[in-house]
Each structure stands twice: as C-alpha cells, then as structure tokens.
Amino acid sequence: MNAAPQDGRTTATRPAGGVAVTCHRLIHIYSTGAGDVVALSGVDLRISPGEMLALVGPSGSGKSTLVAILGGLMQPSAGRVYVGDHELSRLSSKGLASLRGATVGTVLQGAERNLLPYVSLSRNVWLAQRPAARIAGRRLDPPEAILDLVGLAGAGARRVGDLTPGQRQRAALAQGLAAGPGLLLVDEPTSQLDAAGRDEVLTALATVNAERGTTVVVVTHDGEVGARLGRAVTIRDGRVGAEGRNGRDFAVVAGDGTIQLPPETSAAFPAGTLLEVDHTDQSITLHAVATPSSLDGDDGVANISGEPGHAL
Structure with missing residues (x-):
C-alpha cells in the first residue's frame, strides 16, 4: 500500500523549476450580512521564478486571501493574476483544477488539515500525486524521495500520530510537493512550533528551493521567518505596505502611484x-x-x- 504507482509515469525526475507570479491591481471583496469587506484593495506584486518570498502581516490583513487566489481556490473581484503563463481569470473550472493538481502545491494552515491520519506518510503523498499522474507524460518522484527531500527519510511507513509537530508540518510540505509543482504556497507553517521545529521547517523549504528551484511563498505573522526567506512583503489593510530585502526595509510604490x-x-x-x-x-x-x-x-x-x- 505504500509503494508508488507502477504505471511507468511516476519515476525520479529532474527538478521541476519555479514559475513566476504576477498580480496587477488585485481586488477582492467579501459580501457579508453586515456589508462588504475589502480584503484586497489593489495588490501589485511580482515574484520571480525560483524566488522564496514571505507574505508578512497580522491576521485580517489579506495574506491568506491573496494566497487562496494564487492557488486558484477563489477568483478575485477585479484585477489580473498570472501563474507562469496562465492568467487565472481565463481558466475554466477544469483548468483551475488542473493547475492545482500539477502546477501549484498548497499547504493549508495546520498540518493535520493536509494529511489523512489513518494511512502512512507514503500513502498520503501517493494520494496527492494521483491527479498529476493522470497527465500524459508527467513524471513524478516516488513518495519516499519527496519525504527524503523534506528531511523525513525512512519515515514512509509512519502515520501522522507518530510524528512530532515539526515532523507533521514537514509531512504536510511533502504532500504539497507531491506533484512536483513549480509554485508552493504555504500558510503559517511555523505558527504552532517551537524554535527547533520552526528551524526544521525553514530548512526543509530552503532545501526544496535549492534542489528543485521551486518558487516558494510563505504566509506568516512572524517577522523573523520573513527575514530568513530572503524577501518579505508586508501586507497591510489589503495592500502591499513595504518590502524587506537583505535586512533593509523599503516602501513600495503601487501601480496607481500610491505608497503606504x-x-x-x-x-x-x-x-x-x-x-x-x-x-x-x-x-x-x-x-x-x-x-x-x-x-x-x-x-x-x-x-x-x-x-x-x-x-x-
């Protein structure tokens, strides 16, 4: 039950490489019983292929909404977003499903939300690979190789309940990486971890980026995590408020000429x-x-x- 599918398509392969992300004047409005809530109010953002980036800000600032849009889980109210060569608003429901299954890997906040507790880690990864494995010519790594990539070598037979919090989060990363995506979106991967667990997760993300070239976007409220990812973009009141690069902070001029x-x-x-x-x-x-x-x-x-x- 733990083996990878033997269909000739799931074999070791070269690094997938990262994809670029571009957001142009992105707006998203929620309708509630109390009225409309503006979650994003004109986000302009460019992420280079293979870049590691943190979206930093307090709860309610719009970070998770932005990541959900990048992952094709919701459509913006206005504006354009590109993932690689795809303008997401032009994709059908089937096209978005294909994007989520092969090009974009998403790791939800809370490791357990990404994993099935009653099967092994290898089986979790294999199940996450199934949509991409149906694509003709698509070649995927064995689950054991993906677990090794995030520092869980030899743990394929274990189950979620057998793992430490840091190991569970890395297993969730393995699930997000199952299909060899060019873009990995990770929501608050260190929020409930101690310093050792946080370092394990950040090391795993750095390894994925270095060995696969995967574009990595991490949502976090922890400024230290943002500083360690190389580029940190602050989201404030639904807009890009500032950027941090190599220890320096910068204000950002938006596409409409405004600045926070x-x-x-x-x-x-x-x-x-x-x-x-x-x-x-x-x-x-x-x-x-x-x-x-x-x-x-x-x-x-x-x-x-x-x-x-x-x-x-």
Missing part, C-alpha cells in the same frame, strides 16, 4: 495631512505643510503659511 508610509510614520501624520513633494533624479522628499487640525473651518482650505514643514 511605515506605521510609525503614518501615526505621526494623520489621514488628511497635506504633503508637499520634492523630487530629484532618484530622491523624493515629503514635507508636511498642513494637518487636518490646521484646516480653515469655513472653506476647508489648508492654512499654509509658507513656512517650512516637517520633512519625512
């Missing part, structure tokens, strides 16, 4: 503050010349005296 100020800066300059913009070749300086409290009460016009404002 860092939280510590925006707290000092409330909504409605008038900013004067000075720019040279590669530098931009913002001067706060009026705040909402300085507006004239009668006509709503800012009382700008001409004195220098505060530079941001």
Whole structure:
C-alpha cells in the first residue's frame, strides 16, 4: 500500500523549476450580512521564478486571501493574476483544477488539515500525486524521495500520530510537493512550533528551493521567518505596505502611484495631512505643510503659511 504507482509515469525526475507570479491591481471583496469587506484593495506584486518570498502581516490583513487566489481556490473581484503563463481569470473550472493538481502545491494552515491520519506518510503523498499522474507524460518522484527531500527519510511507513509537530508540518510540505509543482504556497507553517521545529521547517523549504528551484511563498505573522526567506512583503489593510530585502526595509510604490508610509510614520501624520513633494533624479522628499487640525473651518482650505514643514 505504500509503494508508488507502477504505471511507468511516476519515476525520479529532474527538478521541476519555479514559475513566476504576477498580480496587477488585485481586488477582492467579501459580501457579508453586515456589508462588504475589502480584503484586497489593489495588490501589485511580482515574484520571480525560483524566488522564496514571505507574505508578512497580522491576521485580517489579506495574506491568506491573496494566497487562496494564487492557488486558484477563489477568483478575485477585479484585477489580473498570472501563474507562469496562465492568467487565472481565463481558466475554466477544469483548468483551475488542473493547475492545482500539477502546477501549484498548497499547504493549508495546520498540518493535520493536509494529511489523512489513518494511512502512512507514503500513502498520503501517493494520494496527492494521483491527479498529476493522470497527465500524459508527467513524471513524478516516488513518495519516499519527496519525504527524503523534506528531511523525513525512512519515515514512509509512519502515520501522522507518530510524528512530532515539526515532523507533521514537514509531512504536510511533502504532500504539497507531491506533484512536483513549480509554485508552493504555504500558510503559517511555523505558527504552532517551537524554535527547533520552526528551524526544521525553514530548512526543509530552503532545501526544496535549492534542489528543485521551486518558487516558494510563505504566509506568516512572524517577522523573523520573513527575514530568513530572503524577501518579505508586508501586507497591510489589503495592500502591499513595504518590502524587506537583505535586512533593509523599503516602501513600495503601487501601480496607481500610491505608497503606504511605515506605521510609525503614518501615526505621526494623520489621514488628511497635506504633503508637499520634492523630487530629484532618484530622491523624493515629503514635507508636511498642513494637518487636518490646521484646516480653515469655513472653506476647508489648508492654512499654509509658507513656512517650512516637517520633512519625512
């Protein structure tokens, strides 16, 4: 029961390589009984093939919604998203199912949600491979090779209940990697792990990226996890708020020309503050010349005296 299918298509193969991801002005609105909720409000994002990226932000910021759209699990309300050569809004339900079965691997938050507890780990991986194994010419690794890739060599006969939390999460990664996807989406893989378990999972992801070239996108609220993945994109209020690369933080200009100020800066300059913009070749300086409290009460016009404002 633990063996890989013997149909001639499931054999060891070269690394699959990563796919690129592009989001353009992505918007998603939920309708609830209390009204509409804007989960994403104009996300512009480019992810290179083979890149490792963290989506960082608090609960409710839009991270998981964005990943669900990238994985073809929901359609955006507006905007375009490309995974490799596929524009997801143009795919039929069958096309999206094929994408999820072969090109995109998704690991849900909570390792147990990805695994069947009553069969072995090898069987879990084999079951996840079945949709891709039906594609003519598709070649897949044996389950044991995928388990080895995430640091679970020799554990194929074990079941979920026999594993430590860190091992369970790595088994969930193996399930997401079963079909050899070019894009792996992982939702909060370290949220319930201790430091040792977290390191095991991050090491497994780095190995997958290095050996297979897989594009890896990780949702996390842990800034340290984001820093270790090389590039961290902060999602705040449904938009890309900032990026961290190689220990440096950057604000990001969106496709519509807007920019989110860092939280510590925006707290000092409330909504409605008038900013004067000075720019040279590669530098931009913002001067706060009026705040909402300085507006004239009668006509709503800012009382700008001409004195220098505060530079941001």
